[in-house]
Amino acid sequence: MLEFRYDTQLLIDGKELDEEKINDYITSHFEGDSLLAVGDDTMIKVHFHTNKPWELLEYCASLGEIYDIVVEDMDRQSRGLDG
Secondary structure: OOOOOEEEEEEEEOOOOOHHHHHHHHHHHOOOEEEEEEEOOOEEEEEEEEOOHHHHHHHHHOOOEEEEEEEEEHHHHHOOOOO
16 A cells, blocks of 8 residues: 555746755645655756645645646556556
8 A cells, every 4th residue: 555645746837946945845844755846947847746636736836837747646556557
């Protein structure tokens, strides 16, 4: 059984983005693992495993335009079903 069910990935297009601040905010405000938030001051790619992807999406949308959003159900995938 997986502790965190949803593999959530997206891109943030914005201004004055700070990957360190984004990493710190996600780590301190959301339960999950496998965090990756990398990029520059105008584009950040986020990858995070969580049980509440909608909360992560809401936060990221507050930073800029989000797109290329992928939320995969890793529990379904582990059972051989479409994610």
